[in-house]
Amino acid sequence: MDVEIPTLTHGLSCCDExxxxxxxxxxxxxxxxxxVSRGAAACDAPGIVQGVYLRVLRHAKVFGSADSFDxxxxxxxxxxxxxxxxxxxxxxWLNERFQQWQESRSIDGDDAARSQLExxxxxxxxxxxxxxxxxxxxxxxxxxxxxxxxxxxxxVESKLARLRKRVRRNFEKAATHSSI
Numbered sequence: 001m002d003v004e005i006p007t008l009t010h011g012l013s014c015c016d017e018x019x020x021x022x023x024x025x026x027x028x029x030x031x032x033x034x035x036v037s038r039g040a041a042a043c044d045a046p047g048i049v050q051g052v053y054l055r056v057l058r059h060a061k062v063f064g065s066a067d068s069f070d071x072x073x074x075x076x077x078x079x080x081x082x083x084x085x086x087x088x089x090x091x092x093w094l095n096e097r098f099q100q101w102q103e104s105r106s107i108d109g110d111d112a113a114r115s116q117l118e119x120x121x122x123x124x125x126x127x128x129x130x131x132x133x134x135x136x137x138x139x140x141x142x143x144x145x146x147x148x149x150x151x152x153x154x155x156v157e158s159k160l161a162r163l164r165k166r167v168r169r170n171f172e173k174a175a176t177h178s179s180i
Contacts, residue, residue: 005066013060023056031077038081051080120170124163131156132163 003026011019031052035045055076063069121129131149134140142160146153 003066005063005069009061009063009069012056013062015057027073031073034074034077035081038078040081040084044084048077048080048084051084052076055080116171116174119174120167123166123170128159128163131159132167135160
């Protein structure tokens with residue numbers, strides 16, 4: 001299928017449904033393969049492609065040639081793969097700390113690590129601590145937390161991101177003080 005890029009990109013920038021359908025039909029396989037070739041797991045690739053679609057929607061512009069459009073899409077995929085890896089890294093750090101903390105609470109574990117995480121969590125108010133515990137220890141989804149707190153999922157996501165940063169900062173301070 002031969003796609004005329006200026007017409008397609010103009011349609012994308014105008015949110016034309018037919019243009020988006022054509023874009024999906026023609027470019028999804030390429031974007032998926034590009035995400036995997038950039039190091040994303042095959043199971044993560046559809047989410048990455050969805051992120052690319054959102055970036056195209058937010059920053060759509062008219063391109064004159066297929067080469068420049070393909071290069072732009074490749075850049076968007078690269079950025080989305082990197083952002084996905086960063087998000088996973090931030091979340092996995094806290095998940096690992098909580099897992100270690102849980103293990104050290106149930107058995108005779110590393111007292112220093114337990115103490116550092118407890119110190120890091122002590123700086124949180126009760127509602128923030130509850131939010132973190134429900135999400136990371138009890139496995140509540142962001143949707144469930146949003147429903148309980150009567151806020152948007154995006155607000156929960158943002159709050160968890162801020163709390164992760166604060167806990168990490170507190171944890172690093174506690175680790176520094178315990179090594180002095």
